[in-house]
Amino acid sequence: MFNLLAKFLKLLNGDASPGQISLGFAFALFVGLTPFFSLHNLIILFLVCVIRVNLGAFFLGSAVFTLIAFIVDPLMISVGESLLNNPELTSLWTGLYQSDVWRAFKFNHTLLLGSVVTASVLFIPMVIVSRIxxxxxxxxxxxxxxxLQISKMIKASKFYKAYEKLGELS
Known part of the structure; x- marks a missing residue:
């Protein structure tokens, strides 16, 4: 827990731009909230590697959002279930499921569909709010x-210097 907090503070105090860090957190929404072994996560990982995204923020955000996902999974399932059971969308789901490409994305699963839709809705607000x-x-x-005096004392301690050396090695 303390290691995660220390990495977060190091990330915030680093040289990376706020835009790169906020994009890392926003893309982490998809990987953290959705089931990991999904085709859309491969696309997200590809985008993270192609676009200038802070990888530390992405991996840290993925870990945090994975923990949050355990709490909000019932909500995601109900969102996916309501979308799949909506009579107005039946023809859309039928058409997508008849295509081999869309069938590979497995959007017919309630948890996956609900979490992808939720992550898509929260993507732009996450970028804006985290950047601010x-x-x-x-x-x-x-x-x-x-x-603060306590901050100066912590930075002067041998423990902090040892921690910084460990951070440089990783």
Missing amino acids: IISVYRERLMKWFEK
Whole structure:
């Protein structure tokens, strides 16, 4: 837990742009909220590698959203179930399922469909909100925290120096 928090703070205090970090968190929504072994996750991983996304934020966000997914899975299942049972969308689902390409995505599963739709809806708000939070943190809170006496004491300790060396090795 402390390791995850330390990595998060190191990420926020690093040199990566807020846009790259926020995109990493937003793409992590898909990988974290949806079942991992899915075709759409391969596409997300490809996009993460092609687009300039902070990989640390992506992997950290994936771990956090995976933990959150255990809590919200019943909600995702109900979203997917309501979409699949909607009579107005029956022809869409039938047409997609008759195509081999769309059948490979397995959108006929309630959990997968509900979590992909939820992650798609939350993608843009996640980019915007996380970018604002990172910018505000860097402009105001980071400078204030570095001025605190306890922060100076922690950075001067042998434990912190050993931790920094371990961070450089990984």
